[in-house]
Each structure stands twice: as C-alpha cells, then as structure tokens.
Amino acid sequence: MEQPDRARDPPRDHTRSGPSLTAERVAAFRAAESMLPVDQRVCYDPYAIQFTDPDRLDDLTEYTDTHFPGLRNYVVARARHFDDVITLAAKTGLVQLVILGAGYDTRPYRIKELEGRVRVFEVDHPDTQQVKKEKIAEIFGGLPEDVVYVPVDLETQDLGSLLLDSGYFPVKKTLFVMEGVIMYLTPRAIDAILSFVVNNSGQNSAVLFDYPEETGDDTDSSSRKTREDFGKHTARHGEPILFSMPKEGPGAFLRARGFSRIRIVPGDDYRRLYFIRKKEGRELLTTSSFVYAVVGDR
Structure with missing residues (x-):
C-alpha cells in the first residue's frame, strides 16, 4: 500500500477542558429542525x-x-445523511458502530434498526461524555446495555488500546462515524484513527465523515466568508478548525491510507437530496462534503 504523506501539525497545544460548546450547538440545530412540520x-x-x-x-x-x-441547514442535512447511511448499514450486516467525537449524538437511542443488532461504542472527550451520560441516564432511567462509553481525548490518548480494552472486536464489520469531527483534529490524530480502522476492523468495515474542502478563488465568496468566520468563532471557544482536505482530494487521501470504494456527496448533491419541495430556497453552506469509504482488501 502506498504510504501517505503526513501533514505537519500546527505548532500549538490543542488540549481543552469542559464539555464541547460545539456539541451543544449542533444538538440545538437538530432540536430546532425537529420542531418543524413533517x-x-x-x-x-x-x-x-x-x-x-x-x-x-x-x-x-x-x-x-x-x-x-x-x-444550520448544513448541519441538519449532514444529520439526515448520516442517519440514512447508518440505518442502511444496520440493515445489511453491521455488527459494531463506533461514533468518534460522539458529542450529543442520539442515534443509539432513536434508530430502531440498531437495537438488538449492533453494539455501539461512543468515543468522546471525558468532559463532554460525562455530561452526555448524565443526561441519557436522566432521560431513560439508566444507561443502555448495548452502548459502551469510551472516554478518550483523541489528540493525547491512544484510541486503539482504549477501544480494545472496552470490548471492541477488531474482526467484526464496523462503521466508524466522525460527524463534524475531523476538522477539529490535527492531521496526526486523523492518521492515527484511520490507521487503526484499516488494521483493526472486519471485512467491509467503513468510515463515514464530513470534511471541509479547500476554499479558493472558485469558491463562492459568501460561503468562504461564512466558513472563515465560523472558524474564528469556534477557535475563540477552544475548538479551532485544524484540518481541511488536502488539494489532492479525498480519493487520493483515503486510497493512500488503505481505503477503497469511496463515495463522496458534495454540496450540490445534498442540496438536491434534502432541500426539495417546501424546503427549497433555504440558505445552505456547501463548502464541505460527506464521504463514505470501505477498508481496502488486505
């Protein structure tokens, strides 16, 4: 397998403490969307x-x-797309679901196809995960047996060893989900995650994530400004954006790291998929894409 080039990490400390404000914001967007008519x-x-x-x-x-x-419309489009992909995977032989940077993701508690079929590992920063566990216990009267909570700082701790110690089986078909995550990780951390996936998952295992594309002269100026402003906003709250897809694109990036069967959903596609009929005309940020990639043959 071709060895990927490793991007240089920004020379500063990215450790943080306290629950993620971004996770709360994303939950608020889903909540507001859920209040709309069907x-x-x-x-x-x-x-x-x-x-x-x-x-x-x-x-x-x-x-x-x-x-x-x-x-906000980008976030709800992403939530819908990830819901659809996870639901289909649960119907077609998925055994394990690993949600990295789980935040306040509620899929293990609301996607019926996961129940009794798929063991879920929620991986997140300990400070955010503690808040999540307390709220889940409050909602359901306790923590569900088929969800395993794995507290990990993805920048400073070894995901692999902690996941394996928590009962993860490296030979089973697994979907690794990173929703709104990789842009907040250093390239070094992303490489470590993808390496673990490739070397510790069963046949037809896959990754699902969204990524910010490089913005250049051909990018809509309004979209480019929105993303730049949002990056400054999250940085002020201790969550700087650290990664965007290299210029060679996601195909080359992922193939170099051991993945194949790569499916990409760019902004124009998710606009067509989800913003139809009464949802047409809603302003949508399209400078990111969704990608699904399968672990290559070993």
Missing part, C-alpha cells in the same frame, strides 16, 4: 432538545443564521 424538516431527533436550553433555542438559531448563513 413536510418541512430535513431531519428528526426527538431527544436533541434535552441537550440544549429550550429558552435559548430561538436566540441561538437566529444568531447562527445571521452570522453564519447556511451553517
């Missing part, structure tokens, strides 16, 4: 409202739409 909403998450302050929901969504136009 024929107007893109995704549905009945538990998302539990992870944000309902009294601040209108202010947060209004602030986001004003300062980062199209971002």
Whole structure:
C-alpha cells in the first residue's frame, strides 16, 4: 500500500477542558429542525432538545443564521445523511458502530434498526461524555446495555488500546462515524484513527465523515466568508478548525491510507437530496462534503 504523506501539525497545544460548546450547538440545530412540520424538516431527533436550553433555542438559531448563513441547514442535512447511511448499514450486516467525537449524538437511542443488532461504542472527550451520560441516564432511567462509553481525548490518548480494552472486536464489520469531527483534529490524530480502522476492523468495515474542502478563488465568496468566520468563532471557544482536505482530494487521501470504494456527496448533491419541495430556497453552506469509504482488501 502506498504510504501517505503526513501533514505537519500546527505548532500549538490543542488540549481543552469542559464539555464541547460545539456539541451543544449542533444538538440545538437538530432540536430546532425537529420542531418543524413533517413536510418541512430535513431531519428528526426527538431527544436533541434535552441537550440544549429550550429558552435559548430561538436566540441561538437566529444568531447562527445571521452570522453564519447556511451553517444550520448544513448541519441538519449532514444529520439526515448520516442517519440514512447508518440505518442502511444496520440493515445489511453491521455488527459494531463506533461514533468518534460522539458529542450529543442520539442515534443509539432513536434508530430502531440498531437495537438488538449492533453494539455501539461512543468515543468522546471525558468532559463532554460525562455530561452526555448524565443526561441519557436522566432521560431513560439508566444507561443502555448495548452502548459502551469510551472516554478518550483523541489528540493525547491512544484510541486503539482504549477501544480494545472496552470490548471492541477488531474482526467484526464496523462503521466508524466522525460527524463534524475531523476538522477539529490535527492531521496526526486523523492518521492515527484511520490507521487503526484499516488494521483493526472486519471485512467491509467503513468510515463515514464530513470534511471541509479547500476554499479558493472558485469558491463562492459568501460561503468562504461564512466558513472563515465560523472558524474564528469556534477557535475563540477552544475548538479551532485544524484540518481541511488536502488539494489532492479525498480519493487520493483515503486510497493512500488503505481505503477503497469511496463515495463522496458534495454540496450540490445534498442540496438536491434534502432541500426539495417546501424546503427549497433555504440558505445552505456547501463548502464541505460527506464521504463514505470501505477498508481496502488486505
């Protein structure tokens, strides 16, 4: 297998403490979307409202739409796409689901196809995960038996050893999900994650993630400014954007790291998929794409 070039990490400390504000923001976006009429909403998450302050929901969504136009609709399109991919995988032989940077993801508790079929590992920073576990126990009266919580700082700890110690089976078909995650990781951490996936998962295992594309002169100026402004905003809250897909593109990037059967959904495609009928005309940030890639033959 071709050895990938390793990008140089930014020379600064990216460790953080406290629960993720980005995770709460994303939950708020899903909650707001879930309150829309069925024929107007893109995704549905009945538990998302539990992870944000309902009294601040209108202010947060209004602030986001004003300062980062199209971002909220991007997040709900991503949630819907990931829901669809995970649901299909659960119906077609998936055994393990690993959610990296799980935040306030509620899929293990609301996607029925996972129940009794798939063991879920939620991997996240300990500070965020503790808040998540307390809220899940409050909602359901306890923690579910088929969800394993793995506290990991992906920048400073060894994901592989901690996941294996938590009961992960490296020979079973597994889907690794990184929703809104890799842009906050250093290239070194991303390489470590992808290396673990390639070397410690069963046949037809795969990764699913979204990634920010390089913005250049051909990028819509409004979209480019929105992404730049959002990056500055998250950096001020201790979550700087550290990664964008190299210029060679996701195909070359992932093939060099041992993946094949790569499927990419760019902005124009998810606009066509999810923003139809009464949802047409909603402003949508399209400077990121979704990718699904299968571990190559070994």
